[in-house]
Amino acid sequence: MEPTTVRGRLTRPTLDRVAVVLVTGMSGVGKSAVLAELARRGHRVVDTDHGGLSVEVPLPGGSGVEQLWCEDRIDALLDRHSGRHSGGHSGGTLFVGGCVRNQGRFYQRFDAIVLLSAPLEIILERVRTRRSNDFGKTGAQRRRIADDHADAEPLLRNGATAEIDTRLPLDQVADRLESIASAAAGAASQRRSRRPAG
Secondary structure: OOOEEEOOOOOOOOOOOOEEEEEEOOOOOOHHHHHHHHHHOOOEEEEOOOOOOEEEEEOHHHOOEEEEEOHHHHHHHHHHHHOOOOOOOOOOEEEEEOOOHHHHHHHHHOOEEEEEEOOHHHHHHHHHHOOOOOOOOOHHHHHHHHHHHHHOHHHHHHHOOEEEEOOOOHHHHHHHHHHHHHHHHHHHHHHHHHOOOO
8 A cells, every 4th residue: 555545636735724623543553643743733633532521431342442432522622613603713723632442423524634654663662652542562462463463454444534654753644634624625615606595
């Protein structure tokens, strides 16, 4: 696979238009790193692992826990960005990071859904050495990552509008996310302009 696969034409960033982009992918693929880089560039970013936007719920049979989005809070976040309520953040690109089972319920509210991917051996090495997150340090957690890579990543790929291989340097991953956001915002603007008045 090429480092970036996009369904649709990319343009250079023109980030003065509203876009909401979901950045998703398996644990260890680089979501947090690229969100930090996008924030450094001045974009609004939200990591749904934090800020009370997700909650851990028990898995069936007591085999562990999984993280799910708090749907009312995700709705409120996206409403604020779209300017539906006073005091919102309408006007700029919002990059939302996360990977949970119920995220598909919100796909229609994103202008682009970008899957970050990498080979399993690279993901496992990243989670082994990272200091920002303890998940992936135990054998059971690493087996879960491997299982998710085999079973869940194909489902994420089916729902994605674009995919970026994070073996690319971090700045190039961020560049491509900016381009995807720009193209998605342009397409959204065209859709709005074609809507009949009234």
